[in-house]
Amino acid sequence: MKKDDIKSGNIIDTSVLRRLYKFVKPYQGRFYFLVFLTLALAVLAPARPFVIQKAIDNPIAQGDFQGLINMTLILVGLLVMQAIVQYGHTYLSGWLGQYIIRDIRIKLYRHLLNLRLKFFDKTPIGRLVTRNVSDVETLSDVFSQGLAAMIGDILQILFILGMMFAMSWKLTLVSLATLPLLFLSTYIFKEKVKVAFNQVRNAVSNLNSFVQEHVTGMSIVQIFTAEKREYEEFKKINMEHKKANIRSVLYYSIYFPVAEVIQATGIGLLVWYGAKGVVNEVETGITLGMLIAFILYIQMFFRPIRLIADRFNTLQMGIVSSSRILNLLDNKENIPNSGDYAPEKVKGDISFKNVEFAYNEEDVVLKNISFDVKEGQSVALVGATGAGKSSIINLLSRFYDIQKGEITLDGKDLKDYDLYALRQNIGVVLQDVFLFSDTILYNITLGNPDISLKEVKAAAELVGARKFIERLPGGYDYNVMERGATLSVGQRQLISFVRAMVYNPKIIVLDEATSSVDTETEEMIQNAIEKMMKGRTSIVIAHRLSTIQEADKIIVLDKGEIKETGTHQELLEKGGFYHQLHNMQYKEMS
Incomplete structure (x- = not known):
């Protein structure tokens, strides 16, 4: 399994931020209101120590009880305003984040739906799940607790500094004497945690990929008794995840106590210097109210600096997730739906x-x-594994595009057709039937509200599946569980026939539809196939040559080239590739 390698993001990656802003645009009114609330919080918080200083130095010092009541009311008013603004800021930033990631997740999933199969052939499903779920969730932190909160913290620091210098530049310099130590420890913490977070994200992506792949392939793991080896491999990946998380916890457990000590040292210096100043108030101009206000300011000043390091890493991981999401959205491996012909x-x-x-x-x-296949004809494709049979039907439905040549339907190039109109006219039944963990009705209609239960029953009757469906508990509402685990291979195949026929397609494509069933079930399915093919153009891929003897034309493929074409009898008389295949199967059966 290829491991995911995530590198650090650059927080000032303007190209990423510019593209993210496009998702903010539909909500820009609320976004600008959030900016206003951020500014309001940055102003309201530093105002409280200023009011406390005025209350201590004036009404309290002078014994003015009415003045103290007035200052108390102002302080209560500020606290109420700050609580209201804080509520609005927290709710709006969370609301904005959730709506934006909803839009991003929808756009990302819609993009995945339109990527060509070649992309899914080479990309682990677990990694795509990580992109659509974990990465988008990480990105929500950027809007809900990263960007707006970080801007608010920086603005609050600037306002606090302005208030402190306006009161006393000497006390300010003494208070901030330990600031270089805090900056240094914050920088070291940021760098260490950034690496740890990258490792955590790598481990999460690798865990998702490993679990998804091995749960899906659990039957293979158990058939080949690989449980112990897979368990040990999972333990290794999980251990990497644990170590990365413990490293980040270690850095947090070191940084915050160190930051507290630095802050306490700064407050100690402030009290030592300020107390002397209060004693000599006339000479220094330092009052008791000013000293208390500075103690409050220092606590308010150091707190956002400590948080900024954490928010910085949140933003960096958000930028990493954004880059990965945008890279996936930029992937051009989709079939261009450039045609507009939609009969x-x-x-x-x-x-x-x-x-x-x-x-x-x-x-x-x-x-x-x-x-060429004429209207209503049945054509069979035969050949060894890897001869190119499945590739032909994939090209017909435009799951892949050709490099050279031309494919036409009713004389019109496939690229001229609207992609969805083209596929609605082609009913495809694959050898490996995939059923969703849902009802039989959903697996037939795939949630299409335009298909009625009456139409489903008619299609089920046509292919001979109605009796077995109606015998199940709940009938068409019977839940088949994941991948149709509660049904037999033949029953799953019949449901796939109904799914193809409910759209009443003019073209039927059967990819080895009877290769993995027993003889009795094959006979039942063969009867269904004959009914499906009646009056329709059909292309059949089959390993069992006995199922295609009545085909109007048989095309024999070998290593991507057509070797022979003709009816069953004509090809036998030629004594070539088809004759050899026929003899080999006859020997196996005898």
């Missing part, structure tokens, strides 16, 4: 003309493929 029904005339195709540049899968 309600097609006739079913198919033509391949000098088609060449390769999944990658090195390995050409199909070489100079040319054949």
Whole structure:
């Protein structure tokens, strides 16, 4: 399994921030209001120590009880205002973050839906799950507790500094004497935690990929008694995750006590120097109220500096996640839906003309493929594994695009068709039937509200699946569980037939639909296939040559090239590739 390697993000990556702002645009009114609330908080918090200083130096020092009541009311008013603004700021930043990540997640999933199969062939599913779930969730922290909070912290620091220097520049310099130590420790903490967070994200991505792949392939693991080896491998990956998390916890456990000591030292210096100043108030101009206000300011000043390091790492990881999400959105491995031809029904005339195709540049899968299928004809593709049979049907549905040649349907190039209109006219039944963990009805309609239960029952009746479906508990509402685990292979295959037929397609493609079932089930499925093919253009891939003897045309493929074409009898008389395949299967059966 290829491991995911995540590198640190640059917090001032303007290209990423600019693209993220596009997701903010639909909510820019609320965003600007959030900025206003951030400014308000930055002003309100430093105002409290100033009011306390005035209360101590004036009404308290002078014994003015009414003045003290007035100052108390002002202080209570400030606290109420700050609580209201803090509530609005917290709620709005969280609201904004959730709506933005909702939009990003929807856009990302829609993008995944339109990527070509080639992309999924080479990308671990667990990694895509990480992108769509974990990375997007990390990105939400940027909006809910990262960017706005960090800006607010910086503004608050600036306002506090302004108030402190306005009161006494001497006390300010004494108070901030330990600040270089805090900056140094904060920088070291930021760098260490950044590395640890990167390692945590790597481990999470690798865990997701490993678990998803091995749970999906659990039958293989158990068949080959690989449980112990896989368990040990999982323990290694999980150990990496644990170590990375413990490292980050270690850095936090060291940094915050150190920051507290530095802050306490700064307050100690302030009290030592300020107390002398209060004694000599006439000479120094330092009052008791000013000293108390400075103690409060220092506590307010050091707190956001400590938090900024944490928020900085949150932002960095958000930028990392953003880059990964944007890179996925930038992936152009999608089939361009450039055509606009969308007939309600097609006739079913198919033509391949000098088609060449390769999944990658090195390995050409199909070489100079040319054949025609007329409306209503049945054509069978036979050949050894890897001959290119499945590639042909993938090209017909435009899951992949060809490098050379032309494929036409009813005389019109496939690229001229609207992609969805094209695929709706082609019913595909694959050998490996995939069923979702849902009802039979959902697995047939895939949630399409335009398909009625009556149409589903008619399609089930056509292929001979209605009886077995209605015998199940709940009938069409029976939950087949993940991948159809509660159904037999033959039952799953019949459901896939109903799924293909419910759209009443003009073209039917059957990819080795009977290769993995027993003889009795094969006979039942073969009857269903005959009904499905009636009056439709059909392309059949089969290993069992006995199932395609009645085909109008048989195309024999070998190493991506057409070797022979003809009917079953014609090809037997030629004594070529098909004759050899037929004899080999006959020997196996005898």
